Amino acid sequence: MAVSTCVNCNGHSFEVVLFTPIGDSRKLSMVQCSNCGTPIGMMDPATGPQIEALKAQVAAIDERLSRIARALQD
Numbered sequence: 001m002a003v004s005t006c007v008n009c010n011g012h013s014f015e016v017v018l019f020t021p022i023g024d025s026r027k028l029s030m031v032q033c034s035n036c037g038t039p040i041g042m043m044d045p046a047t048g049p050q051i052e053a054l055k056a057q058v059a060a061i062d063e064r065l066s067r068i069a070r071a072l073q074d
């Protein structure tokens with residue numbers, strides 16, 4: 001696997017920090033270079049619950065499709 005390199009200082013270690021954007025009340029997780037603090041990427045904490053909700057919806061659709069398939073076979 002390739003090693004991620006900081007574009008600013010060529011460092012190879014990164015950390016996740018919590019910060020609150022100006023004008024916002026929720027904390028966001030940001031990946032930054034642990035050496036110079038250059039931001040590398042964002043991790044939206046809302047993504048996890050949204051994915052869980054989608055998984056539940058897909059499971060419900062799957063259940064309904066199974067019921068339709070069983071009804072068609074009868």
Ligand SMILES: [Zn+2]
Binds near residue numbers: 038
């Ligand atoms: Zn850096």
